[in-house]
Amino acid sequence: MVALTIPSIGRRAENTSPPSAAAEVMAGCSLRLIEQSLTARYSDWIAEALDEIQGCFLITDPGIAGHPIVFASRGFLAMSGYSREEVLGRNGRMFQGPATNRRSVLEIREAIREERTLQISLLNYRKDGTPHWILFHIFPVFGVDDGRVAHFVAVQVPIPRRSRSLSEARCGGARGRLFGACRNEVRSDCDLGCNLAADLFVDVDNRGLEAEESREASEQEKERASDAANSILSALTHCSKLTGRVVSSKRCRVGGIPTLSSSLIISLGRIKQSFVLTDPQLPDMPIVYASDEFLSLTGYSRHEILGHNYEFLNGPDTEVEVLHQIRQSIRAECACTVRLLNYRKDRSSFWNLLHVSPVRNASGKVAFYVNVQIDENAKSDGLGLSPHMRQLGVVGAVKVAVRSLSLCAGPSRPSS
Amino acid sequence: MLSIKRVPTVVSNYQEENAGEPLGCGRSCLGKCCLPASKLPVYALKNDPRPKASSVGTDELPPDFFLNTLLLGQWEDRMNRGLFRYDVTACETKVIPGDHGFIAQLNEGRHLKKRPTEFRVDRVLQAFDPAKFNFTKVGQEEVLFRFEAAGGEKTYLFEHAGNEGTKSPSVVAINVSPIEYGHVLLIPHVLDSLPQRIDQESFLLALHMASEAGSPYFRLGYNSLGAFATINHLHFQAYYLSVPFPVEKAPTTKTPTNQGRSKNRVTVSRLLNYPVRGLVFEGGKQLKDLADMVANSCIWLQSNNIPFNVLISDSGRRIFLFPQCYAEKQALGEVSQELLDTQVNPAVWEISGHMVLKRKKDYEEASEAYAWRLLAEVSLSEERFHEVKTYIFEAIGLVESEEETIDEDEEKGTPSNSSDPTHAPHFPECCLILQ
Numbered sequence: 001m002v003a004l005t006i007p008s009i010g011r012r013a014e015n016t017s018p019p020s021a022a023a024e025v026m027a028g029c030s031l032r033l034i035e036q037s038l039t040a041r042y043s044d045w046i047a048e049a050l051d052e053i054q055g056c057f058l059i060t061d062p063g064i065a066g067h068p069i070v071f072a073s074r075g076f077l078a079m080s081g082y083s084r085e086e087v088l089g090r091n092g093r094m095f096q097g098p099a100t101n102r103r104s105v106l107e108i109r110e111a112i113r114e115e116r117t118l119q120i121s122l123l124n125y126r127k128d129g130t131p132h133w134i135l136f137h138i139f140p141v142f143g144v145d146d147g148r149v150a151h152f153v154a155v156q157v158p159i160p161r162r163s164r165s166l167s168e169a170r171c172g173g174a175r176g177r178l179f180g181a182c183r184n185e186v187r188s189d190c191d192l193g194c195n196l197a198a199d200l201f202v203d204v205d206n207r208g209l210e211a212e213e214s215r216e217a218s219e220q221e222k223e224r225a226s227d228a229a230n231s232i233l234s235a236l237t238h239c240s241k242l243t244g245r246v247v248s249s250k251r252c253r254v255g256g257i258p259t260l261s262s263s264l265i266i267s268l269g270r271i272k273q274s275f276v277l278t279d280p281q282l283p284d285m286p287i288v289y290a291s292d293e294f295l296s297l298t299g300y301s302r303h304e305i306l307g308h309n310y311e312f313l314n315g316p317d318t319e320v321e322v323l324h325q326i327r328q329s330i331r332a333e334c335a336c337t338v339r340l341l342n343y344r345k346d347r348s349s350f351w352n353l354l355h356v357s358p359v360r361n362a363s364g365k366v367a368f369y370v371n372v373q374i375d376e377n378a379k380s381d382g383l384g385l386s387p388h389m390r391q392l393g394v395v396g397a398v399k400v401a402v403r404s405l406s407l408c409a410g411p412s413r414p415s416s
Numbered sequence: 417m418l419s420i421k422r423v424p425t426v427v428s429n430y431q432e433e434n435a436g437e438p439l440g441c442g443r444s445c446l447g448k449c450c451l452p453a454s455k456l457p458v459y460a461l462k463n464d465p466r467p468k469a470s471s472v473g474t475d476e477l478p479p480d481f482f483l484n485t486l487l488l489g490q491w492e493d494r495m496n497r498g499l500f501r502y503d504v505t506a507c508e509t510k511v512i513p514g515d516h517g518f519i520a521q522l523n524e525g526r527h528l529k530k531r532p533t534e535f536r537v538d539r540v541l542q543a544f545d546p547a548k549f550n551f552t553k554v555g556q557e558e559v560l561f562r563f564e565a566a567g568g569e570k571t572y573l574f575e576h577a578g579n580e581g582t583k584s585p586s587v588v589a590i591n592v593s594p595i596e597y598g599h600v601l602l603i604p605h606v607l608d609s610l611p612q613r614i615d616q617e618s619f620l621l622a623l624h625m626a627s628e629a630g631s632p633y634f635r636l637g638y639n640s641l642g643a644f645a646t647i648n649h650l651h652f653q654a655y656y657l658s659v660p661f662p663v664e665k666a667p668t669t670k671t672p673t674n675q676g677r678s679k680n681r682v683t684v685s686r687l688l689n690y691p692v693r694g695l696v697f698e699g700g701k702q703l704k705d706l707a708d709m710v711a712n713s714c715i716w717l718q719s720n721n722i723p724f725n726v727l728i729s730d731s732g733r734r735i736f737l738f739p740q741c742y743a744e745k746q747a748l749g750e751v752s753q754e755l756l757d758t759q760v761n762p763a764v765w766e767i768s769g770h771m772v773l774k775r776k777k778d779y780e781e782a783s784e785a786y787a788w789r790l791l792a793e794v795s796l797s798e799e800r801f802h803e804v805k806t807y808i809f810e811a812i813g814l815v816e817s818e819e820e821t822i823d824e825d826e827e828k829g830t831p832s833n834s835s836d837p838t839h840a841p842h843f844p845e846c847c848l849i850l851q
Contacts, residue, residue: 360505389489396488404658
């Protein structure tokens with residue numbers, strides 16, 4: 001009997017993330033992927049264009065596993081106290097903390113899932129652990145070519161504390177006057193709220209901050225957020241024309257091809273196993289999603305295989321009987337597990353323990369087939385589950401993700 | 417003695433056998449005869465006194481949630497082995513249009529077709545009856561793994577363990593009539609034959625499971641007797657659904673207490689703009705702080721014969737507590753026939769906003785107004801809720817502040833002053849026995 005410890009990478013019980021861990025995460029997410037996320041679509045000019053925009057904002061890529069941050073403005077880094085390396089490749093969750101309102105987190109998650117714009121007050125935490133209120137404005141940027149969300153942009157405008165009257169301020173006497181003077185300073189500040197000195201005076205009592213249930217943003221702050229959002233969108237749209245991979249703030253319907261939603265891609269991106277999704281509704285049942293691990297296993301790149309039938313993995317010595325068995329199972333809408341010889345891009349072969357299963361969406365009908373590969377010769381990942389159980393775990397996770405597809409009658413708005 | 421006719425749902429393939437049949441094993445059940453020799457996988461939690469809440473600079477959750485892989489993989493395996501009464505993913509489901517996003521599912525196969533059994537609903541605490549169906553009679557093929565707090569330094573998975581270590585294993589089993597994919601039952605200390613009643617340790621185990629799974633779409637629920645628990649053997653339910661529940665989206669308002677935040681930093685809020693009145697527990701320096709507050713609240717309720725439901729949400733960060741009185745109303749004939757005809761027993765999932773409907777007509781016509789009407793019947797009245805809340809606070813050592821600092825804006829939409837045309841008229845208070 002073997003006992004195996006479950007690795008606690010990044011469990012939320014960890015208190016701080018030392019820089020080396022951040023670097024590890026970045027390496028894991030592939031620094032190259034992060035860099036290319038913007039340049040591939042917006043050209044090399046994008047960094048310069050974005051640097052010219054004042055304000056605190058982040059750009060994330062839902063198409064990369066983990067939905068990581070791919071850009072952080074200088075204003076944001078100054079406000080949060082993090083360095084660029086500490087932020088790129090991480091998920092936006094990292095700025096939440098114990099007093100962050102969980103319902104707000106839910107609303108953000110749902111806005112991302114439903115690919116829509118949201119403006120919400122949020123308590124975030126800086127690197128030094130101090131909390132601060134921000135107006136969080138997130139919006140999707142769609143690729144015109146495929147109708148998918150290319151990036152999410154998250155603009156953040158600090159919301160200073162506003163006392164109803166000076167007498168209610170926690171500081172008394174002279175300090176109170178100072179408080180008032182500084183508030184005026186903050187109000188007249190043209191910078192998008194990134195004046196740390198003013199913040200220090202305004203947020204006198206951090207504990208008091210955490211006890212605040214909410215903090216309303218003023219019209220001014222909302223306008224600032226919208227203005228920044230528009231500037232960023234302009235820059236992205238303009239630069240996207242340079243590469244031809246144009247973006248827009250609106251989703252464009254592309255031909256008759258249904259696109260996978262961000263939420264599905266984000267969910268699938270969490271499954272760290274080799275698998276693909278194929279669409280039985282489309283002619284020749286093409287691959288519509290492939291995990292990073294599938295690409296590493298087979299040696300193909302994503303654009304080489306999306307839209308193609310799964311058969312390219314087969315070759316001269318692949319048993320025809322087994323292929324027949326797979327086709328029969330698919331016709332019967334049943335799951336099957338087979339062992340067959342498959343070929344990588346470089347034509348080297350490997351024994352593939354393949355599991356194929358139908359996956360239904362909210363309508364109850366089969367929306368996809370999931371094919372999960374296990375290379376027989378691959379080293380065990382040491383997590384203690386048999387390969388077959390891990391395969392079934394993938395199927396389960398995919399089923400949960402796809403089950404909620406086409407579930408919504410329309411985007412459901414949270415009650416205010 | 418009050419009683420109602422219910423259509424029970426079958427959670428185990430062994431439930432339909434006659435209750436009086438002698439066990440006489442060789443059946444590989446979960447009784448003392450078989451479980452000790454079993455080879456179930458064991459998921460042993462480490463001893464984790466550290467704060468459960470995420471702190472500054474915390475990294476994202478690991479992409480491959482380990483407990484999820486185990487649970488989902490095992491569940492899918494049981495599906496392939498034909499242990500479920502139907503494929504729940506083949507059941508149509510939708511979000512009902514409206515502000516709240518109630519979720520409806522058409523499931524014609526979930527409920528038993530045989531004659532309904534009588535079930536006593538006026539006692540929340542009832543003694544365990546070994547003659548009635550309980551989880552020791554479940555076959556081991558329905559059990560996915562053991563889930564225990566091993567108290568070690570790390571979390572371990574033993575895929576093929578013997579029954580070493582714990583004398584009193586807790587197990588996770590499938591629900592053969594699933595509401596959704598991954599529907600399981602967490603049965604703490606199955607061999608101890610505990611009746612359906614909350615205790616601190618079991619509740620903490622449930623919270624650990626939520627936290628360990630780490631997914632906002634995996635929730636646990638508990639129904640007391642009288643609040644539509646189906647079996648009087650201690651168990652929690654859980655399943656995955658990747659949409660928010662209406663109750664999770666509902667606004668809340670914190671109850672101000674004299675100590676500011678309570679010493680252990682658990683905050684209690686109440687739900688606003690939701691048909692069922694309820695409390696929301698959040699925070700806590702450690703998971704145990706939160707678990708104990710809620711457990712003690714439940715213990716007060718069950719000791720005072722008030723049926724209730726509990727929803728563990730947001731990976732164990734938010735816990736909803738709903739005292740209810742639907743069964744009582746039903747027994748006294750106070751629920752409209754129209755609602756009764758839909759045969760929806762408002763247990764924790766229904767209260768949270770997820771409803772399984774067995775007739776196509778009901779599914780097609782499902783509306784937010786219907787959901788609101790049904791759930792409004794479940795709720796305690798404003799006066800009664802306030803009274804119960806006061807007692808609960810006393811029981812858990814919280815003192816509510818004198819001044820009500822609730823924002824005017826937040827008062828909008830509470831059930832008592834709701835101008836919502838669908839809001840049902842107040843029913844007379846339930847006659848419940850307070851000891």
